[in-house]
Amino acid sequence: MTQTDPGKTAEEKAQSRQETKQALKGFGRKKQNLIPILQKVQGRLGYLPREAMTEIAEYLNIPDIDVYGVVTFYNQFRLTPPGRHSVRVCLGTACHMKGGYITLDAWKRRLDINPGETTTDREFDMDTVACVGCCTKAPVTVVDNKPEGKVEPTRVDGILLAFEQEREVKDKEESESS
Amino acid sequence: MKSVSLSIDGKKITAKEGTKILRAALENDIYIANLCAIKDKAEPNAACRLCFVEIEGEEEPVTACTREATDGMVVNTRGERALELARTGFELLMASHPVDCANCPANGVCELQKIAKHIGGKLKTKRFRQLLRELPIDDSNPLFTYDPNKCVLCGRCVWVCRQRKETALLGFAHRGFKRVVTTFAGEPIGAERCLDCSACVEVCPTRALAFKGGEKGLGYRGWVV
Ligand code: SF4
Ligand code: SF4
Ligand code: FES
Ligand code: FES
Numbered sequence: 318m319t320q321t322d323p324g325k326t327a328e329e330k331a332q333s334r335q336e337t338k339q340a341l342k343g344f345g346r347k348k349q350n351l352i353p354i355l356q357k358v359q360g361r362l363g364y365l366p367r368e369a370m371t372e373i374a375e376y377l378n379i380p381d382i383d384v385y386g387v388v389t390f391y392n393q394f395r396l397t398p399p400g401r402h403s404v405r406v407c408l409g410t411a412c413h414m415k416g417g418y419i420t421l422d423a424w425k426r427r428l429d430i431n432p433g434e435t436t437t438d439r440e441f442d443m444d445t446v447a448c449v450g451c452c453t454k455a456p457v458t459v460v461d462n463k464p465e466g467k468v469e470p471t472r473v474d475g476i477l478l479a480f481e482q483e484r485e486v487k488d489k490e491e492s493e494s495s
Numbered sequence: 496m497k498s499v500s501l502s503i504d505g506k507k508i509t510a511k512e513g514t515k516i517l518r519a520a521l522e523n524d525i526y527i528a529n530l531c532a533i534k535d536k537a538e539p540n541a542a543c544r545l546c547f548v549e550i551e552g553e554e555e556p557v558t559a560c561t562r563e564a565t566d567g568m569v570v571n572t573r574g575e576r577a578l579e580l581a582r583t584g585f586e587l588l589m590a591s592h593p594v595d596c597a598n599c600p601a602n603g604v605c606e607l608q609k610i611a612k613h614i615g616g617k618l619k620t621k622r623f624r625q626l627l628r629e630l631p632i633d634d635s636n637p638l639f640t641y642d643p644n645k646c647v648l649c650g651r652c653v654w655v656c657r658q659r660k661e662t663a664l665l666g667f668a669h670r671g672f673k674r675v676v677t678t679f680a681g682e683p684i685g686a687e688r689c690l691d692c693s694a695c696v697e698v699c700p701t702r703a704l705a706f707k708g709g710e711k712g713l714g715y716r717g718w719v720v
Binding site for chain 1: 657663664665666667668669670677678679680681
């Protein structure tokens with residue numbers, strides 16, 4: 318429940334504060350602007366850190382808990398920085414029936430995070446979604462915006478292995494070119 | 496201001512025009528089960544779905560906190576159809592409530608116990624599968640504890656917190672089953688921003704918010720906010 322954005326330095330915080338102030342320019346100080354503001358700020362920062370929410374609450378003159386309430390209500394808003402890769406586990410009706418929760422458990426175990434969180438190396442962020450429109454391939458996980466079908470736990474391992482190999486190749490290339 | 500006359504459970508009462516049935520009843524000492532009504536707040540929270548009553552000539556029961564009393568209205572608070580709806584709502588609430596009355600500071604003065612008795616509902620429901628939230632208890636405030644597991648999301652504390660403070664500390668966050676009354680970023684309630692006015696404790700019907708220890712554990716003043 319508590320917001321997780323640990324290990325952020327004072328400079329980074331000041332930076333998000335500054336960015337938020339920039340993003341707020343041009344918006345009227347009306348409550349109705351809260352959602353467009355949140356979208357804009359998240360567009361810039363990739364997520365909604367604590368400092369940004371405080372800044373927005375002050376700007377609109379509303380309680381900060383109400384900003385937090387809206388941020389936690391909608392799936393589109395994140396409290397944690399995005400990872401390099403995004404994992405969206407479908408728990409829509411069809412995927413649910415086809416063992417979506419087993420798939421989710423596999424992701425949770427492998428990445429060692431809960432839905433809505435980002436791995437400490439910021440490599441992956443994970444969340445759940447409700448139906449992405451390709452139920453025939455259930456259980457579905459959307460990885461970096463690409464829907465993967467029949468994602469059983471073994472497929473979870475397969476996807477992660479592919480990323481690992483990709484990274485190894487890249488590391489190798491980088492070390493060879495330098 | 497114009498007034499209206501109506502009858503509730505056979506008792507003739509008058510109320511100011513525009514008054515909701517629940518308010519008219521409670522002000523005339525007729526009890527209707529409710530968890531979310533606030534005396535000083537004209538607009539109902541309409542969150543608990545327990546205040547169902549029947550109105551003569553109407554097919555379906557209505558929530559008493561949202562329906563205006565009108566002239567000549569005949570209200571029955573003990574109708575079986577209304578009570579059945581209230582019971583279902585109540586038992587759904589209780590399905591995620593960790594019922595342990597013997598060890599609860601609210602035991603004996605608990606609004607849930609009172610309602611169970613009044614509508615003939617069960618505290619320990621067998622009709623629905625139990626699904627507990629298992630959230631951590633917040634013990635950080637010097638005066639009171641907050642146990643979100645016992646919260647019924649009535650919104651009374653949220654409202655009263657906003658009456659006492661420039662900017663509110665308490666509010667709702669998350670959605671669906673995870674919906675919870677909390678503070679900004681889920682911070683401990685005892686952090687420096689709370690004024691320790693404990694107004695929230697006094698309006699909490701379940702002792703989700705409870706004074707620490709002693710006589711003061713019986714803080715609830717219900718409808719009388
Ligand atoms: S809040 Fe009421 S119903 Fe719940 S455990 Fe305490 S006394 Fe029992
Ligand atoms: S803490 Fe108490 S007063 Fe506040 S919403 Fe929950 S049950 Fe209602
Ligand atoms: S339910 Fe998962 S894609 Fe439709
Ligand atoms: S009092 Fe009517 S819904 Fe709670």
